[in-house]
Amino acid sequence: MITTVTLNAAIDKTYSVKSFEMDRVSRVTDMIAVPGGKGINVARVARLLGEPVTAAGFVAGFNGQFIRSGLDTEGISHDFTEVPGESRLCLTVLDADNGTQTELLEPGPVIAENSLLTLKEKVKELAGRSTHVCFSGSLPLGCPPSLYAELITLAREAGAEAVLDASGDALAAGLEAMPLLIKPNEHEIVRLLGRPASSDDDLAACIRELMQRGIRHVVVSLGARGALAGSSGRVRRVAIPAIRAVNPVGSGDAMVAGMVTALRQGRSDADVVRFGAACGSANALQKQAGVVTDEDVERIFRDITVTDY
Ligand code: ADP
Numbered sequence: 001m002i003t004t005v006t007l008n009a010a011i012d013k014t015y016s017v018k019s020f021e022m023d024r025v026s027r028v029t030d031m032i033a034v035p036g037g038k039g040i041n042v043a044r045v046a047r048l049l050g051e052p053v054t055a056a057g058f059v060a061g062f063n064g065q066f067i068r069s070g071l072d073t074e075g076i077s078h079d080f081t082e083v084p085g086e087s088r089l090c091l092t093v094l095d096a097d098n099g100t101q102t103e104l105l106e107p108g109p110v111i112a113e114n115s116l117l118t119l120k121e122k123v124k125e126l127a128g129r130s131t132h133v134c135f136s137g138s139l140p141l142g143c144p145p146s147l148y149a150e151l152i153t154l155a156r157e158a159g160a161e162a163v164l165d166a167s168g169d170a171l172a173a174g175l176e177a178m179p180l181l182i183k184p185n186e187h188e189i190v191r192l193l194g195r196p197a198s199s200d201d202d203l204a205a206c207i208r209e210l211m212q213r214g215i216r217h218v219v220v221s222l223g224a225r226g227a228l229a230g231s232s233g234r235v236r237r238v239a240i241p242a243i244r245a246v247n248p249v250g251s252g253d254a255m256v257a258g259m260v261t262a263l264r265q266g267r268s269d270a271d272v273v274r275f276g277a278a279c280g281s282a283n284a285l286q287k288q289a290g291v292v293t294d295e296d297v298e299r300i301f302r303d304i305t306v307t308d309y
Pocket residue numbers: 184185221222223224225226227240243245248249250251252253255276277278279280281284
């Protein structure tokens with residue numbers, strides 16, 4: 001199976017409001033609340049693609065119960081580590097009249113040392129039953145920046161390949177453990193290497209550098225421009241068709257789910273990124289983050305070209 005690890009799981013709540021104004025009372029016309037966090041989105045897409053998947057990580061309090069029961073309703077297996085406190089509520093206020101999107105993100109629980117030990121045992125156990133473990137998103141308060149590196153090493157020792165989709169210090173420190181695949185976007189790879197990348201040539205040089213460090217798949221996603229993907233020493237351009245994007249939030253997570261699914265199916269390096277990009281674009285066609293349909297994925301896949309860069 002695939003295991004996804006979301007250390008800062010959340011309730012993603014979206015309010016639709018007419019003419020949202022600061023310092024005024026606004027009436028919510030529509031509300032949707034779903035389990036969220038990058039790894040949970042990966043799990044949702046992997047399940048929709050037909051893969052056996054378990055979502056893990058930390059949950060806390062009433063919000064944690066909501067996350068678990070929401071995953072039950074969606075039919076997504078989960079095995080979270082319960083910690084004291086309250087899981088995050090991430091609130092998005094959509095104002096269709098003005099086209100604005102305002103986000104309020106709670107910090108989430110502070111993780112104590114004993115909870116870290118419990119999580120490590122859990123990751124070891126789940127990795128022993130998984131082909132791939134995907135680590136996605138930010139580290140909650142209380143977690144050392146080295147945590148992803150430790151978890152990646154544990155997962156590999158238990159027999160699973162590790163995928164890391166994080167940013168900032170968590171990504172930089174996690175790379176030390178040589179995950180199989182990383183999927184930074186443009187901003188994340190620039191920050192990681194600490195130098196500007198003003199052209200695709202610069203990005204390709206960054207990808208080559210990371211492959212030389214020993215990361216087999218370095219996929220830089222470029223939103224509506226597709227991706228530049230490095231695999232086994234070769235860099236490829238992934239050109240995607242134009243689509244009418246509805247909501248690209250979660251497209252990176254859908255891309256990760258697609259790539260892991262394709263890796264499990266033993267597809268070629270070029271088809272791994274092609275399928276991943278198809279899932280990312282299919283996600284952008286849906287209102288909810290982390291949702292794709294087989295028909296969209298297959299149609300977009302056919303229209304994607306992958307060429308040597
Ligand atoms: P992240 O969410 O991690 O920043 P991206 O926004 O780069 O990731 O999206 C990942 C993939 O999803 C892209 O490589 C592309 O295939 C697809 N995608 C994202 N946004 C769009 C869009 N507006 N139109 C078409 N495809 C998109």
